[in-house]
Amino acid sequence: MESQHRVVILGGGFGGLYAAKALKHAPVQVTLLDRRNFHLFQPLLYQVATGSLSPGEIASPLRAVFRHQRNTQVLLGEAVDLDAERRRVILADGEIEYDTLLVATGSGDYYFGHDDWKRSAPGLKSIEEATAIRGKFLYAFEAAEREHDPAKRREWLTFVMVGGGPTGVELAGALGEIAHDTLRRDFRSIHPEEAVILLLEGGPRILPSYSPDLSAKAEASLIRLGVTPRTNAMAIGIDDAGVTIKTASGTERIRARTVVWSAGVRASSFGEVLAHRAGAELDRGGRVTVNSDLSLPAHPEILVIGDLARFEQDGKPLAGVAQVAMQGGGYAAKLIVSRLHGRTIPPFRYFDKGSLAVIGRAAAVAEIGKLRISGLLAWFIWVFVHLMYLVEFSNRVLVFVHWGFLYLTWDRGARLITGPDPAFEAQPEESPVAKL
């Protein structure tokens, strides 16, 4: 074993997970390092934030995923530095040697330089943030129920999503459903359906990465769910009492006690380590420019995939979506094996399977090639795609029958290290590894 080619993968998100999986039968020794002990199915994180799913239902313990893959070792830890010459990843408390390094540390929330906004407006990148947002949402209704001053009650019942991309749309849609359906009969003093749910988008339309007609359809669906989309409304200030926006007609203050950030992400800070230690070039978003085979120009033995990589295809950089990371992971695995056999393979090419965004129950928008679908059919496609993914990695769909069954099976579904664990408290919030 010791003489085998050693592949070290940083990050157990979509890219790292797929790469490790794809190396299952390769004559290599794989070490998958992540700061968390689980793979998170991030596309459903908004459902945790809105109370539909429990954290355990969208997270798979990495050890369980790789239990039967004997050439793969999972390690819980954080990469803090790199010695590219001696080919070692430096951890907080040790080192790991590699022959090939695959960096898949993803991206995190980015507040455009206003890091103080984070305290008032959490993003939606981790389990902890999702449960914090869930708590904020639900607490707001509770506080409104007890508040007698109509103006203050209004502030509790105003919810603002900053950023009209898929995350903001999904979150706003789900919150609209909560207010109008789930909680409708739960309160005595307030009417949850009077909640104001604002979706702020700085640009001229929501879902800017989709076609204009799908943006319009998504907007109509959101309005039906009680959400108010506001375009050309750029957040210029966020604090605990609300959001200040800049519109065509000037600035405006929106008083709200609950604000969620869904506007910007930035590549993981391990990109900077690669810049300093391996001569990588970063773009404005902190992404690492890679060769056509996803390797670093100065270090062909270092590959970068997913949100952290800047890869131009047909003149445009690829987006930071799960599909890009997964395909990058698959390509990287193939490249590693080919190199071992002295073969070459064609450059990486992303195959766009389409985009999907869901807007509440039974409504979604999808772009698959030239096809544009909205409504129930798009929603069914969305459910199917996500169920397939979950089934592939954890069998959860079948396992979650109910606790009795769960108890009788030999697997435990919720093996997560999360929350205020003393072992993690000392670590910085923004970490180079596995910003999943």
Next chain:
Amino acid sequence: MESQHRVVILGGGFGGLYAAKALKHAPVQVTLLDRRNFHLFQPLLYQVATGSLSPGEIASPLRAVFRHQRNTQVLLGEAVDLDAERRRVILADGEIEYDTLLVATGSGDYYFGHDDWKRSAPGLKSIEEATAIRGKFLYAFEAAEREHDPAKRREWLTFVMVGGGPTGVELAGALGEIAHDTLRRDFRSIHPEEAVILLLEGGPRILPSYSPDLSAKAEASLIRLGVTPRTNAMAIGIDDAGVTIKTASGTERIRARTVVWSAGVRASSFGEVLAHRAGAELDRGGRVTVNSDLSLPAHPEILVIGDLARFEQDGKPLAGVAQVAMQGGGYAAKLIVSRLHGRTIPPFRYFDKGSLAVIGRAAAVAEIGKLRISGLLAWFIWVFVHLMYLVEFSNRVLVFVHWGFLYLTWDRGARLITGPDPAFEAQPEESPVAKL
């Protein structure tokens, strides 16, 4: 409505929940106040701590439970004081008037005066503690996997439960299963089945409230699961590096990185409020001595039930178990209605339906009247009893089919305010209300 008799219930645990439920058709106006927005099915909390269940699966949002009970209002809040003369509960930010006050604030962990032990050895009373313990358990295996020093590795793989009552037994049994079955193939450097799981009991046998032969059977079952029960072993010191115990042969130091407290509870501190404001008498455990109808001697309009009440029956105080609280809640509701009609009812009498403790999969002990059962049959009884309870309150057993179904139904299963929510951070850890 305003002229109706106002019942205020403090605490949404077993006692408060059953009392409110039993008042469904009574001509009263019920306010149920709890610090949390959910009822917690505490007997299964150890399964959250061991990763079998997600928090959402054993917690029901109180608002959902009382959605259709029109005479009942749920409020999120904390009772900090009492004005017994003016019949008002004082909240941190307001007051609630009552005609009858039902105090069901339960009990919390008690470290026999060593509150500094809490930091190293969390108890198992809340969702947050359960997920913290889960994190500690799982992190210990991860740390052991990365540790090369055999002695230090040993410390990571030593788990100590302090207290051999039902909670300690259930936790130790489940951990034994995790180490021997669930995690068996998950690691590359360590053998999880080499974990040392110690169950410390100060007295001469574990499960002291059960009959001696059931204690012996439970001990045998635990040993089969890889747990080492140690009786006559009293913890006299706990810190981050381990536990010091006093045994017949002197003191002994057990080096362990993971210690859980399951030894003592103490009645909620709202008992002291009742002592100062309503002349209540407290026993050594902080419990409030009540009349034969569960009322306070000096204030018949204040009733105390569950873990907070000291009620002697046949010369012995009733135990702090769910059944006592539930029956107390039912009795209190009946008493309130009877008084409204000017009728009297016989004193409260607890009917002992039996005791149950589970020791891992397919093993349990049960005492039902003179009947003593152990093994698989006892386990089936345990599963049945717990399933019935969960079904009654939330339909979870049926709802939890899987996330797809959950998504299609109109209920959201995980509506909990939990974790590091800013709205709760400022509150003291030990709170008078709803130490569920």
